[in-house]
Amino acid sequence: MQELRQQAWALQEENEELRAQLYQECYQTPPGRGLASLRMLYGEGYHICPPYFARPLARGMGCLICLALLNQAAEEAQRGGNLR
Numbered sequence: 001m002q003e004l005r006q007q008a009w010a011l012q013e014e015n016e017e018l019r020a021q022l023y024q025e026c027y028q029t030p031p032g033r034g035l036a037s038l039r040m041l042y043g044e045g046y047h048i049c050p051p052y053f054a055r056p057l058a059r060g061m062g063c064l065i066c067l068a069l070l071n072q073a074a075e076e077a078q079r080g081g082n083l084r
């Protein structure tokens with residue numbers, strides 16, 4: 001039992017690291033590229049908003065924060081002229 005808990009904890013730790021990496025990739029690339037990654041992630045059913053980043057979306061439900069972020073990112077990309 002103890003061991004299982006430790007394993008779960010290690011996994012969680014690893015997930016956090018992966019999430020942090022992905023987050024950086026999505027948010028610290030040029031606007032056009034980051035947006036594409038965010039759209040893809042959201043399209044695959046994962047949150048892209050900071051509080052729930054890379055956690056699965058509730059089935060059949062969107063996330064208003066995610067959508068607002070996507071809109072914002074799209075606007076920024078357009079302004080930057082990086083949209084394909």
Ligand SMILES: [Zn+2]
Binds near residue numbers: 047049052063064
């Ligand atoms: Zn979200």
